[in-house]
Amino acid sequence: MDLRLLFAIWCGKLTVRLSRAMGGGGSTVPGRVALAIDPLVIRKLAYQCRRGAILVTGTNGKTTTSKMVSDILRRARYRVVHNRSGANLIYGVAAAFVQAANVFGRIRADYALVEVDEGTVRKVVDQLPLKAVLVTNFFRDQLDRFGELDHTVQLVSEGLSRAPYDALIALNADDPLVAGLGPGRPQRILYYGIEDSHYASPISEQSREIKPCQACGATLKYDSFFYAHLGRYRCPSCGQTRPTPTVSVQQVALRGVEGSDMILRTDTGDFKVNITFPGLYNVYNALAAAAVTHGLGIPDHTVATGLAKSAGSFGRMEVIRVDGKRVLLALVKNPAGIDAVIRTVLEDRRARHMVIAINDKFADGTDISWLWDGDFERLSASDHPPESVITSGIRAADMAVRLKYSGYPARRITIKNSLDDALQEGLARIDHGETLYFLPTYTAMLEVREIIRRRGYTRHFWRV
Amino acid sequence: MAGGLAVRIAHLYPDLMNLYGDRGNVIAIYRRCQWHGLAPELLRITLDEKVDFRDFDILFVGGGQDKEQKQICMDFTKVKGAALSDAVEDGVVLLAICGGYQLLGKYYRTGTGEEIPGIGLLDAWTEAGRKRLIGNVVISSDLVRVGSDHTVVGFENHSGKTFLGKGLRPLGRVLLGFGNNGEDGMEGAVYRNCIGTYLHGSLLPKNPALTDYLIGASLRRRYGEAQLKPLDDTIESIAHEAAIHRARQPVGR
Numbered sequence: 001m002d003l004r005l006l007f008a009i010w011c012g013k014l015t016v017r018l019s020r021a022m023g024g025g026g027s028t029v030p031g032r033v034a035l036a037i038d039p040l041v042i043r044k045l046a047y048q049c050r051r052g053a054i055l056v057t058g059t060n061g062k063t064t065t066s067k068m069v070s071d072i073l074r075r076a077r078y079r080v081v082h083n084r085s086g087a088n089l090i091y092g093v094a095a096a097f098v099q100a101a102n103v104f105g106r107i108r109a110d111y112a113l114v115e116v117d118e119g120t121v122r123k124v125v126d127q128l129p130l131k132a133v134l135v136t137n138f139f140r141d142q143l144d145r146f147g148e149l150d151h152t153v154q155l156v157s158e159g160l161s162r163a164p165y166d167a168l169i170a171l172n173a174d175d176p177l178v179a180g181l182g183p184g185r186p187q188r189i190l191y192y193g194i195e196d197s198h199y200a201s202p203i204s205e206q207s208r209e210i211k212p213c214q215a216c217g218a219t220l221k222y223d224s225f226f227y228a229h230l231g232r233y234r235c236p237s238c239g240q241t242r243p244t245p246t247v248s249v250q251q252v253a254l255r256g257v258e259g260s261d262m263i264l265r266t267d268t269g270d271f272k273v274n275i276t277f278p279g280l281y282n283v284y285n286a287l288a289a290a291a292v293t294h295g296l297g298i299p300d301h302t303v304a305t306g307l308a309k310s311a312g313s314f315g316r317m318e319v320i321r322v323d324g325k326r327v328l329l330a331l332v333k334n335p336a337g338i339d340a341v342i343r344t345v346l347e348d349r350r351a352r353h354m355v356i357a358i359n360d361k362f363a364d365g366t367d368i369s370w371l372w373d374g375d376f377e378r379l380s381a382s383d384h385p386p387e388s389v390i391t392s393g394i395r396a397a398d399m400a401v402r403l404k405y406s407g408y409p410a411r412r413i414t415i416k417n418s419l420d421d422a423l424q425e426g427l428a429r430i431d432h433g434e435t436l437y438f439l440p441t442y443t444a445m446l447e448v449r450e451i452i453r454r455r456g457y458t459r460h461f462w463r464v
Numbered sequence: 465m466a467g468g469l470a471v472r473i474a475h476l477y478p479d480l481m482n483l484y485g486d487r488g489n490v491i492a493i494y495r496r497c498q499w500h501g502l503a504p505e506l507l508r509i510t511l512d513e514k515v516d517f518r519d520f521d522i523l524f525v526g527g528g529q530d531k532e533q534k535q536i537c538m539d540f541t542k543v544k545g546a547a548l549s550d551a552v553e554d555g556v557v558l559l560a561i562c563g564g565y566q567l568l569g570k571y572y573r574t575g576t577g578e579e580i581p582g583i584g585l586l587d588a589w590t591e592a593g594r595k596r597l598i599g600n601v602v603i604s605s606d607l608v609r610v611g612s613d614h615t616v617v618g619f620e621n622h623s624g625k626t627f628l629g630k631g632l633r634p635l636g637r638v639l640l641g642f643g644n645n646g647e648d649g650m651e652g653a654v655y656r657n658c659i660g661t662y663l664h665g666s667l668l669p670k671n672p673a674l675t676d677y678l679i680g681a682s683l684r685r686r687y688g689e690a691q692l693k694p695l696d697d698t699i700e701s702i703a704h705e706a707a708i709h710r711a712r713q714p715v716g717r
Binding site for chain 1: 479482484486488492531598599670696700703
């Protein structure tokens with residue numbers, strides 16, 4: 001009997017209760033407590049998972065992709081321990097295991113599904129019985145936290161070097177920074193990518209997104225872009241090209257807020273998948289989830305039904321019903337993410353009013369200059385820009401300035417620092433049956449969900 | 465806009481040096497030129513392009529990651545350095561942020577003591593620091609005045625510590641934050657119409673008086689005089705004040 005482990009679990013569980021009683025979500029503090037008592041708590045519990053662990057990392061799409069992976073695994077009748085709700089630092093991981101363990105220190109699960117940000121990969125890699133690692137994409141995100149992008153890629157690369165040789169590594173072929181992690185590794189590498197060029201454009205929205213070749217440093221040439229620096233590329237200098245994906249999207253049709261239809265191809269055949277998540281970036285998330293589960297031997301039809309049944313995860317993109325109106329909450333945290341959300345808003349030609357709520361607390365990133373890298377010009381120059389935008393949060397005025405300089409008419413911008421006021425004003429502007437697009441940063445999202453809960457709307461929660 | 469005075473803007477290394485929303489500065493210059501009834505023209509200039517910068521009115525260079533900064537360092541000193549110095553001596557407006565600012569100085573001394581040369585346009589030098597200087601900044605600068613207010617606001621994130629030679633003027637005195645080096649209370653540098661600074665955020669959109677100062681200086685050089693009518697800066701002023709308020713609070717809370 002491991003008394004240290006038991007004590008760590010008991011104290012962790014007690015902290016969950018205390019923290020919930022005091023109104024907190026209990027997603028990291030219990031992990032801190034448990035790790036302080038037993039630093040090996042993750043390792044001891046993770047190694048009890050019968051089939052091993054799956055690690056998901058990358059800048060954008062971790063939470064949604066993990067949710068999809070989890071839904072596919074459950075569809076295949078596996079039991080999954082998963083650190084949900086986006087608390088993906090090491091404490092969040094520990095907290096998830098502590099909560100899943102029983103008071104005797106046992107975990108009954110087949111898979112541990114662990115999503116961590118790029119900086120945490122190295123810290124957990126040795127503590128998990130790794131079967132697979134999935135890397136989604138690399139974008140610039142909160143530079144004040146990880147330093148620079150090259151450094152971020154380096155952190156993940158070092159983590160992968162410590163993964164066991166029999167683990168599967170699933171990499172995004174369309175992101176040269178991710179695909180560049182593949183060559184020369186002893187592990188089994190599985191690439192995934194989009195082959196349908198219907199939504200590709202010949203030019204990048206912003207030239208700044210072109211990345212240097214990971215092998216030789218020369219500037220990459222692109223035949224087409226999906227978004228940001230994701231696309232079909234090749235290096236004119238060393239000849240490195242986008243790897244041919246094993247799991248790919250052969251055809252895709254976006255249906256706006258309703259979701260997307262696609263045809264996936266694996267080495268066992270083609271099959272149709274419908275997802276209820278909107279936007280091309282969620283097509284990537286579904287593709288990534290399909291790739292890693294396919295690589296673990298889950299049959300194609302189970303992958304398809306798992307994805308079809310998967311539903312929105314904690315505020316990444318979810319719809320809340322409020323008195324016959326709808327609020328679509330879409331988390332924004334970096335330029336690539338906000339570009340993807342802007343695209344999705346514009347796909348809905350009925351979208352008339354928006355709220356953008358920008359906080360600059362630690363969890364949001366204290367430096368808000370990333371707003372200037374977001375493609376708000378696309379929103380303003382659209383043939384159907386929103387009729388009005390309310391900016392909110394601590395840096396509401398900065399957001400208003402950004403919109404004004406993107407060419408959006410200043411008289412259609414309202415600044416309301418209070419999120420409660422912004423939500424009420426936004427709801428007042430839309431009619432019954434309409435959708436208010438609400439784009440908060442992380443802490444603003446937590447705040448607005450709390451406002452919604454206090455107002456008693458949570459019971460009518462409706463997920464995309 | 466047609467028929468307005470032309471303003472030629474060059475964005476240097478937009479593909480390599482755009483670390484912290486630096487393009488916001490170019491957007492601000494471009495938009496305000498339009499709103500002032502001028503005819504701005506924007507050119508992107510990158511590695512290996514040899515240009516006579518005296519043909520331009522406003523030049524901008526931002527900050528980059530270490531790898532990219534090394535790439536442009538060669539280009540800066542070997543290909544463009546002399547032309548940049550000539551242009552600044554000729555009165556062309558140059559705004560350089562963070563990494564760009566460091567490269568205008570004499571050298572950057574790394575943690576291992578290696579000296580990476582700059583173009584020496586500014587009598588300044590930079591030394592690698594151990595601690596990153598991060599946070600909201602407010603400075604007081606003689607270059608701008610709105611009523612009796614001389615404040616310029618921004619966000620800094622740098623580990624290099626820059627020191628100015630005796631004859632070189634700072635952009636301003638630090639009221640809140642660290643500035644050039646966190647020691648002497650100075651931020652940025654001004655030489656003729658060239659400004660180097662660590663402030664991003666982006667810098668210019670929230671400091672419209674500074675943007676207009678730069679546009680005005682470029683007009684005076686090319687056309688002899690500049691009368692910029694005041695614009696409606698209500699939103700910019702709110703953001704400016706909010707940034708000062710935020711700089712007084714603890715970071716991240």
